[in-house]
Amino acid sequence: MREIVIVGGGYAGFYTAWGLEKTLRSGEARVTVVDPRPYMTYQPFLPEVTAGSVEARHAAVSLRRHLRRSRLIAGTVTEVRNADRTVTVRPVNGADYELHYDILVVTAGAVTRTFPIPGLAQQAIGLKHVEEAVAIRDRLLTAFDQAATLPPGPERRKLLTVTFVGGGFSGVEGFGELLSLATAMLKSYPELSFDDLSFHLVEARGRILPEVGDKPGAWVVRSLERRGARVHLDTQLVSAEDGHVVLSDGEEFESGLIVWTAGNASNPVVHNHTDLPVDERGLLVVRPDLRVGTDSEPVPDVWAAGDDATIPDLASPVPGARTVPNAQHAVRQGRLLAKNLVADLRGKRVRNYRHSSLGVVATLGLGRGIFQYKGIVIKGVPAWLMHRGYHVLAVPTWERKVRVLTVWLTAALFGRDLVSLASVQHPRDAFVTSGEAQGFGASRAGEETAA
Structure with a gap:
């Protein structure tokens, strides 16, 4: 063979x-x-x-x-x-x-394209793999839990400040969805207010979503800003050391979560x-x-x-x-x-690849989206429904389609699950801590010394 x-x-x-x-x-x-x-x-x-x-x-x-x-x-x-x-x-x-x-x-x-920006490798998370998406969600949920125990001030503000770098589809969709989640979570945290949230989208070019036209792209910027976000156009990330974000336009702020979506290499x-x-x-x-x-x-x-x-x-x-x-x-x-x-x-004729675009569609958060096909632009809930409809059809295998649809229907009835599972990234911590509390670590050290 x-x-x-x-x-x-x-x-x-x-x-x-x-x-x-x-x-x-x-x-x-x-x-x-x-x-x-x-x-x-x-x-x-x-x-x-x-x-x-x-x-x-x-x-x-x-x-x-x-x-x-x-x-x-x-x-x-x-x-x-x-x-x-x-x-x-x-x-x-x-x-x-x-x-x-x-x-x-x-x-x-x-692969994710990166640059030698101080602090970037230590602080940022990409959005190209499932593990990264889960980590971003868990960090935001954990930040809410921690911020709810703090008085208003710089520490709380940093925990609830999110920065996305990169205004392509991945960055804008991730930014819009996370902003939607954070806004919805405030209902479960009476200790926090909308003013505690600070969301920043940083894009080096003069516009976001280059796959859509200028006017739809500008509409997306206005939509995000109406929801309380800051969109920094013609701006680059200069430094992110210890979560201290420095932008090329001179603005500086502390950010507890930095997501890097500035293109591929x-x-x-x-x-x-x-x-x-x-x-x-x-x-x-x-x-x-x-x-x-x-x-x-x-x-x-x-x-x-x-x-x-x-x-x-x-x-x-x-x-x-x-x-x-x-x-x-x-x-x-x-x-x-x-x-x-x-x-x-088999010695037969091969065909050339040719595909005309079906248009572009993006989600901007629950119930929000934008779709463009040539000169046709659809915004809001209809575009969001088109996004979900297209992708549930496009995801391979019927098994995955049914699972995704089931989760969407469950969320529509009961809302999104707000439980953070950040601890799964360190599964042995609880076991080790329990052993130390019972003197397990000390006894083992004594046994090794005697031996």
């Missing part, structure tokens, strides 16, 4: 493997998926995970449950050497080893550790049929899709346009890649 290795189990990788399992004949090829996480993250749900509107596990699709005929390796590909037809795998446990392939699919996905293995052709941004050069290479210099048996691939946008009227890195394209590219790969194996 031919060995097909898929680097990355995100949108494009998952849908490629899923499509291959449905299409390949028995014994035709073996599919191996290499990814450090055992699930695909449905990233459009992460803002709602931060707000408790979607359960964290429901935003993750198990690879083993749905890729039953593929070999799954829990590890990270650290190097691709196409000249030798091998990739270097760093497993979760154990030493690095080489994995041979006959056909390679690179869908490694992008190409995966390091694609950017720095491969002999495959990449462009000036470190993205793989990919043809319209999703093969790596150019029309004049294709790379045999190597395919790519998703955020790490620069693919010609045949549906765009702009010459030389490339598909934007979003879920809409990654899902469809993965599906086509599976079909093209099988067609190529």
Whole structure:
């Protein structure tokens, strides 16, 4: 059998493997998926995970449950050497080893783009993975519990100050959802008032949501500001040491929660550790049929899709346009890649990728949203319902659709769950503290000394 290795189990990788399992004949090829996480993250749900509107596990699709005929390796590909037809795998446990392939699919996905800003690495949280979304939610809930025990003043103010850096879709949706959650939580905390909250959205450009038009983007800014938020345009984060935020416009304040959503960067293995052709941004050069290479210099048996691939946008009227890195394209590219790969194996004709945008839709908090398709703009509750309707249809597998719908219906009847589980990040603390209180630590120390 031919060995097909898929680097990355995100949108494009998952849908490629899923499509291959449905299409390949028995014994035709073996599919191996290499990814450090055992699930695909449905990233459009992460803002709602931060707000408790979607359960964290429901935003993750198990690879083993749905890729039953593929070999799954829990590890990270650290190097691709196409000249030798091998990739270097760093497993979760154990030493690095080489994995041979006959056909390679690179869908490694992008990583969060960061900058050497003082304090950023120590203070900020990203919003690209389920774990990060859960941590953001738990930190806000814990901050409310702590602030309710404090008198008005700087310490309480810092706990209830939230700063998002980055005004793209991920940042604006996460910001809007968390603002919605914080405002709703005030009903359960009579010790706190709306004036105690301080939400800041920092964007280096002169506008947010570049995927929508200027007027809809300006409307979103006004909407957030009417809800009590501060939107800092043409502003950069200068420092975040010890939670002390310094902005390029001269404003300074203390912030208990800092979320970094300022764009993506190409995966390091694609950017720095491969002999495959990449462009000036470190993205793989990919043809319209999703093969790596150019029309004049294709790379045999190597395919790519998703955020790490620069693919010609045949549906765009702009010459030389490339598909934007979003879920809409990654899902469809993965599906086509599976079909093209099988067609190529069987000596049949492959098809070029072409997809016209279905529009963009964003949630801005419970009951708030915005949708734009060309010149059509819908705001408020209708757009929010469109957002939920589209994504419950788009999330893979009926099992996940039903689970998400059940949580939404439960929240509509009983409200969002406001319980913080921040302690799960340190599960042994209660056990260790209990042992120390009973003198367990001291007795063990005595036994070791006697021995």
